[in-house]
């Protein structure tokens with residue numbers, strides 16, 4: 001194996017102590033980011049729930065909206081003033097009266113470039129050891145999330161997410177070079193599993209892995225294991241903290257990963273003819289439809305349950321369309337983006353025949369029969385949330401452009 005010659009990034013893993021006061025925690029994080037900058041780092045990673053003691057009773061109280069809350073403002077400013085990428089551990093996020101365990105990522109201009117809501121909540125019941133039910137206080141996220149640092153692609157997970165190998169495998173399939181897990185394992189599950197799981201995820205996906213824990217506080221209700229660490233794709237620990245309040249500064253050389261990928265090319269050796277790991281796009285009809293066309297209002301009945309959602313493989317789906325005939329409603333995935341079905345079919349045929357033809361679908365029977373008008377005739381708003389697509393009816397909306405539909 002070639003020995004690594006140049007460092008691609010210098011990362012700081014900030015294993016800070018979490019105090020009872022949120023503003024104090026934020027101020028400490030900002031200071032540690034500044035110190036990481038002075039150490040030459042371009043990336044700083046904070047721990048899970050670094051603003052909040054890890055306690056179901058406190059999550060809602062400490063929660064804030066993203067990106068307008070106190071923590072986000074401070075992290076954005078810290079990223080910008082230090083010209084660094086900041087992976088903001090996690091904070092309790094308040095959204096639509098729900099609380100999520102959410103990681104924000106900030107680029108060197110202070111822009112929010114990714115958000116990951118913990119997908120697998122920490123619900124365990126080990127008599128005599130650990131009992132925790134995070135789902136009593138938090139809602140789960142539904143998507144996998146990556147961000148780009150120059151040429152490097154980074155996949156995000158939060159703590160318990162690291163137990164799920166499919167999730168990491170999907171990041172590997174998406175080409176991630178580095179996986180980052182802010183995490184707070186406890187002193188019961190930390191010793192047997194923390195380091196092993198990080199090592200598995202690194203080795204099986206041939207990626208670097210950074211796991212950032214808070215420092216241990218033996219007086220808190222939930223005692224964190226600490227031991228933040230950085231693992232290389234060979235399964236070797238590059239740096240590991242002990243349980244104390246401390247930071248790691250680590251050089252990551254991605255030529256190591258490139259070499260391992262060439263030498264042991266497991267990424268190309270998967271037998272997808274006999275097994276596969278897929279990332280699903282879920283299409284959901286959220287509300288019953290009520291739309292207006294040609295002056296006549298149509299009240300559409302509630303869909304049968306089985307027609308209300310469909311799942312597709314995100315990675316392989318190029319063109320897929322579903323009609324919900326009772327509502328005349330359609331939804332499609334076109335080049336991995338959600339579009340309304342009639343637009344999808346138009347695109348599809350236009351691509352196929354390299355022409356600008358009009359396609360008359362059932363929607364268009366109720367709208368105007370030309371292509372531009374059919375785009376304008378929008379019976380629903382399509383928003384690409386998390387893993388899925390939520391279709392929310394909108395009445396008589398004739399002003400949206402195709403970009404609005406795809407990007408909304």
Ligand SMILES: NC(=O)CCC(=O)C(=O)O
Nearest residue numbers: 122159160184185186189
């Ligand atoms: N905060 C967490 O998700 C803890 C996960 C954990 O300890 C585990 O064993 O899993």
